[in-house]
Amino acid sequence: MNIQTPILEVRHLHKHYPKIKAVDGIDFSVPTGICFGLLGPNGAGKTTTIEMMEGIIRPSSGEILYKGEPMGPRFKNEVGIQFQSTALQDFLTVREHLNFFSRLYPKNMSVDELIEICSLQAYLDRDARKLSGGQRQRMLLAIALVNDPEIVFLDEPTTGLDPQARLNFWELINRIKARNKTVLLTTHYMEEAYKLCEQIAIMDHGKIIAQGSPNQLLAEHFQDVIIELPASDFPVAAQTLPHRRLEKVTPMIEISTRDVNATLAELLQAGASLAGLQVRPRSLEDLFLELTGKGLRP
Numbered sequence: 223m224n225i226q227t228p229i230l231e232v233r234h235l236h237k238h239y240p241k242i243k244a245v246d247g248i249d250f251s252v253p254t255g256i257c258f259g260l261l262g263p264n265g266a267g268k269t270t271t272i273e274m275m276e277g278i279i280r281p282s283s284g285e286i287l288y289k290g291e292p293m294g295p296r297f298k299n300e301v302g303i304q305f306q307s308t309a310l311q312d313f314l315t316v317r318e319h320l321n322f323f324s325r326l327y328p329k330n331m332s333v334d335e336l337i338e339i340c341s342l343q344a345y346l347d348r349d350a351r352k353l354s355g356g357q358r359q360r361m362l363l364a365i366a367l368v369n370d371p372e373i374v375f376l377d378e379p380t381t382g383l384d385p386q387a388r389l390n391f392w393e394l395i396n397r398i399k400a401r402n403k404t405v406l407l408t409t410h411y412m413e414e415a416y417k418l419c420e421q422i423a424i425m426d427h428g429k430i431i432a433q434g435s436p437n438q439l440l441a442e443h444f445q446d447v448i449i450e451l452p453a454s455d456f457p458v459a460a461q462t463l464p465h466r467r468l469e470k471v472t473p474m475i476e477i478s479t480r481d482v483n484a485t486l487a488e489l490l491q492a493g494a495s496l497a498g499l500q501v502r503p504r505s506l507e508d509l510f511l512e513l514t515g516k517g518l519r520p
């Protein structure tokens with residue numbers, strides 16, 4: 223493989239159902255060794271896209287290339303897919319699951335390595351049905367890695383996990399990346415995408431509406447920063463500042479500014495208390511809202 227050849231390339235990909243264009247002509251490429259995030263609101267077409275890339279459903283038209291060639295048996299041997307928990311066998315322990323799935327592939331990562339990477343030491347003899355959400359996701363990740371894949375597909379792997387379990391899972395993804403594996407991730411969590419992904423593509427209505435590195439996209443779309451302060455501290459005299467109320471989320475006011483000093487001076491002059499004030503850069507969540515007009519809540 224030429225060093226420049228992306229590990230995966232999607233060209234003019236469509237998936238049309240009788241009543242909907244689930245995926246409507248998308249193009250992107252995934253360089254080797256990065257974490258690539260596919261983002262979008264509910265129904266955007268992420269799962270349909272990822273399932274075509276995994277070879278689970280057939281595109282209506284377009285093509286997907288693996289290492290520059292149409293997907294074939296080589297791809298099947300070199301891909302790892304994190305299954306949903308329904309793929310687990312009743313009554314088997316974590317160790318038994320890893321042994322069971324390892325035997326299905328000619329090429330393996332050793333069970334000891336899987337245990338180490340996915341931090342499963344403490345649960346090896348536990349019945350898989352008795353694992354917490356975070357522990358189950360770690361075991362499913364280990365199963366996705368049994369064939370020592372070059373590319374790993376993770377479809378919303380942290381949905382429903384508590385913040386600590388999500389943080390633990392991010393650490394595992396970083397361990398996988400450190401082994402030069404490519405990760406294809408879908409997520410509803412913008413912070414997750416920002417922390418893990420070198421590149422993202424944002425989908426809506428079956429199309430890609432933005433793609434690039436998170437920081438590059440933020441720089442392209444925003445030149446301002448946000449000043450946040452409690453709505454109760456926002457004086458009437460400052461209403462001319464460009465602001466928006468977040469009443470539905472928190473009783474806060476967000477003020478967009480390119481000149482923080484000038485805006486702070488204006489707020490003080492209008493009699494605002496700055497005690498509860500925060501200044502933050504624009505986030506991927508802001509970008510997502512701006513591009514799709516929708517909040518991201520799993």
Ligand SMILES: Nc1ncnc2c1ncn2[C@@H]1O[C@H](COP(=O)(O)OP(=O)(O)OP(=O)(O)O)[C@@H](O)[C@H]1O
Binds near residue numbers: 269
């Ligand atoms: N087999 C199918 N038959 C008909 N319509 C489908 C089928 N699969 C998906 N769709 C529709 O295609 C659109 C895209 O669905 P998809 O599951 O890919 O979205 P998504 O971005 O993964 O959403 P979510 O974040 O909710 O998982 C949706 O409107 C969905 O209802």
